[in-house]
Amino acid sequence: MAIKTQPVTVNLGPQHPSTHGVFRMRVMFDGEEIVDVEPIFGYLHRGSEKLAEERTYTQIVTLTDRMDYVSSMLNNHAYILAVEKLARIEPSPRGVWLRMIASELQRVASHLVATGFLIQDLGALGTPLIYAMRERENILDLFEMICGARITNSYLRPGGVFMDAPAEFWPALDRGLDDIVRTIDELEAYLSGNEIIFSRTKGTAVLSPELLINASITGPMLRASGVDWDLRHRAPYDYYDRVNFERILHTASDNYARYWVRVQEMRESVKIIKQCIEQIEPGPVRPSFDDVPRLIRPPEGDAYVAIEGSKGELGFYLVSDGGISPYRMHVRASSLINLTLLRDMLIGGQFGDLFVTFGSVDLNMGEVDR
Amino acid sequence: MIGLGLPRGFIVTLKNFIRPAVTEQYPDRHIGLLGVAKEAGMNPFQFLVKKPADSLKAIAGLATVPVAVEQAARFRGNEFTFFEDRCTACASCAKYCPLGIIEIVSVPGKIDAQEGESYKLDVFDIDIGRCMFCGLCVEACPYDALHMGTSFERSKYARDELIITKEELFDADKRPSSWYRPQFEEKSFDPFKETIDDHYDAGRHERPSDEDLKKKWVDER
Numbered sequence: 001m002a003i004k005t006q007p008v009t010v011n012l013g014p015q016h017p018s019t020h021g022v023f024r025m026r027v028m029f030d031g032e033e034i035v036d037v038e039p040i041f042g043y044l045h046r047g048s049e050k051l052a053e054e055r056t057y058t059q060i061v062t063l064t065d066r067m068d069y070v071s072s073m074l075n076n077h078a079y080i081l082a083v084e085k086l087a088r089i090e091p092s093p094r095g096v097w098l099r100m101i102a103s104e105l106q107r108v109a110s111h112l113v114a115t116g117f118l119i120q121d122l123g124a125l126g127t128p129l130i131y132a133m134r135e136r137e138n139i140l141d142l143f144e145m146i147c148g149a150r151i152t153n154s155y156l157r158p159g160g161v162f163m164d165a166p167a168e169f170w171p172a173l174d175r176g177l178d179d180i181v182r183t184i185d186e187l188e189a190y191l192s193g194n195e196i197i198f199s200r201t202k203g204t205a206v207l208s209p210e211l212l213i214n215a216s217i218t219g220p221m222l223r224a225s226g227v228d229w230d231l232r233h234r235a236p237y238d239y240y241d242r243v244n245f246e247r248i249l250h251t252a253s254d255n256y257a258r259y260w261v262r263v264q265e266m267r268e269s270v271k272i273i274k275q276c277i278e279q280i281e282p283g284p285v286r287p288s289f290d291d292v293p294r295l296i297r298p299p300e301g302d303a304y305v306a307i308e309g310s311k312g313e314l315g316f317y318l319v320s321d322g323g324i325s326p327y328r329m330h331v332r333a334s335s336l337i338n339l340t341l342l343r344d345m346l347i348g349g350q351f352g353d354l355f356v357t358f359g360s361v362d363l364n365m366g367e368v369d370r
Numbered sequence: 371m372i373g374l375g376l377p378r379g380f381i382v383t384l385k386n387f388i389r390p391a392v393t394e395q396y397p398d399r400h401i402g403l404l405g406v407a408k409e410a411g412m413n414p415f416q417f418l419v420k421k422p423a424d425s426l427k428a429i430a431g432l433a434t435v436p437v438a439v440e441q442a443a444r445f446r447g448n449e450f451t452f453f454e455d456r457c458t459a460c461a462s463c464a465k466y467c468p469l470g471i472i473e474i475v476s477v478p479g480k481i482d483a484q485e486g487e488s489y490k491l492d493v494f495d496i497d498i499g500r501c502m503f504c505g506l507c508v509e510a511c512p513y514d515a516l517h518m519g520t521s522f523e524r525s526k527y528a529r530d531e532l533i534i535t536k537e538e539l540f541d542a543d544k545r546p547s548s549w550y551r552p553q554f555e556e557k558s559f560d561p562f563k564e565t566i567d568d569h570y571d572a573g574r575h576e577r578p579s580d581e582d583l584k585k586k587w588v589d590e591r
Contacts, residue, residue, distance in 0.1 A: 149503070189378055189381075194376065194379055
């Protein structure tokens with residue numbers, strides 16, 4: 001005889017350690033099965049887009065750090081590209097190479113956090129997360145070396161970066177890249193073939209490529225379903241057309257595929273950094289203040305630039321009225337848009353898979369709420 | 371089905387189990403008897419005989435020494451370094467600050483025979499309780515008067531105490547970070563070991579020689 005159950009509504013969050021920030025879900029369970037999910041967010045809303053309207057273009061760089069705080073270099077990068085397009089600034093080649101190196105390092109750090117917390121959500125309390133964070137620590141040390149801060153970098157400026165990397169950065173970067181490769185090998189040795197991970201993640205929260213495209217999901221989530229969409233390859237910004245890297249694709253589109261794509265992308269990032277080191281040439285890292293003054297007054301108009309962030313397409317839309325600060329700034333936050341399929345992923349699933357699925361989206365509440 | 375995946379994982383964790391720890395002890399590090407004796411400049415047996423109480427403490431793991439955290443020279447610390455002689459009270463830093471937390475009041479100062487009319491800095495307050503240490507004020511300073519500092523232990527019990535005043539900046543140890551200051555990196559200045567006492571050394575230029583100064587200010591006038 002089947003046991004009759006009654007649907008129960010459970011409130012999860014906003015102060016829940018597994019929600020990656022302050023995120024709240026109202027979940028209706030029928031036994032172990034999820035019947036309904038209502039995501040509620042906005043607890044970390046700081047009004048960054050509004051604040052940008054009263055700051056000058058250089059000052060907004062500090063705001064973009066705080067949007068997605070585990071990949072602040074990528075936020076800087078997207079914003080700076082938008083400013084350069086709006087104000088028609090020609091960047092300095094060395095600055096471009098440096099910011100590509102910084103962005104790829106940040107992508108590795110962000111993916112390490114994503115995989116570490118995904119495994120933590122699976123129930124492996126501590127060990128894999130600590131291994132991932134230990135490696136991220138080395139990357140943050142590199143950031144401290146080049147820009148003096150570990151999380152809120154503010155490294156990029158319109159036209160390049162604010163200052164050249166110090167001499168001791170380059171040997172440290174070489175050592176750091178070797179360490180990253182070793183860590184990824186380790187990660188794959190104990191996670192990618194692990195039967196517990198297989199049984200927990202394979203076949204859960206499967207999404208069809210059509211649904212993903214219709215919901216404009218981007219990033220590792222989309223590539224895990226076999227859709228070849230990487231802006232570094234499709235619409236190369238900066239010097240991404242001068243480096244070779246493989247596009248990582250998986251066809252399963254389940255939680256394991258999303259994890260696997262992230263791990264492999266870290267390897268590609270290391271490859272890109274190595275090519276950047278080979279091709280970088282001496283020169284100024286930013287245009288002189290005669291060409292790009294501190295107080296930029298772009299001509300009237302608007303610009304939208306998107307880059308391949310760690311979580312998907314990260315775009316900045318700027319409208320200028322000819323003044324010293326933008327008339328309007330809008331951020332296409334990939335975390336927020338990737339969150340829109342949460343209901344489709346969770347409904348019909350089991351309670352135990354809730355946080356795993358949530359972790360595989362790789363959310364950052366700072367970016368969702370801004 | 372259980373296959374090779376789990377044993378392979380356990381080999382990795384076993385390797386990590388025996389590799390040296392990366393944890394950094396802060397603010398104090400525990401030292402044993404050997405460490406205490408080394409600090410005192412004796413060999414451990416001597417120390418055990420001469421100071422039995424301290425030795426017991428050390429053996430019990432209670433003896434500690436303070437440690438410094440390893441930081442990069444460009445570290446944007448929780449303070450500022452300010453050279454009053456280099457400042458012209460132009461207020462570029464205040465204009466460039468994204469949060470507007472730098473308050474500058476300047477009054478027309480004396481008219482100097484050498485340097486002409488100057489502005490005297492009356493108030494120079496930085497509210498570091500609201501500061502995010504982005505360093506844009508330092509980037510804006512045209513005369514290299516304001517630098518990021520390298521220390522970060524500035525917690526206080528009240529928000530009002532977090533306002534750094536002019537006097538506090540004058541008296542503080544001058545350990546500027548080399549953030550946006552390439553001249554420090556050229557000289558390979560290490561803020562964690564040395565200080566900069568002469569304001570001439572903080573600038574982007576060479577210090578003028580005494581003959582040059584005499585020629586400029588005495589002979590040509």
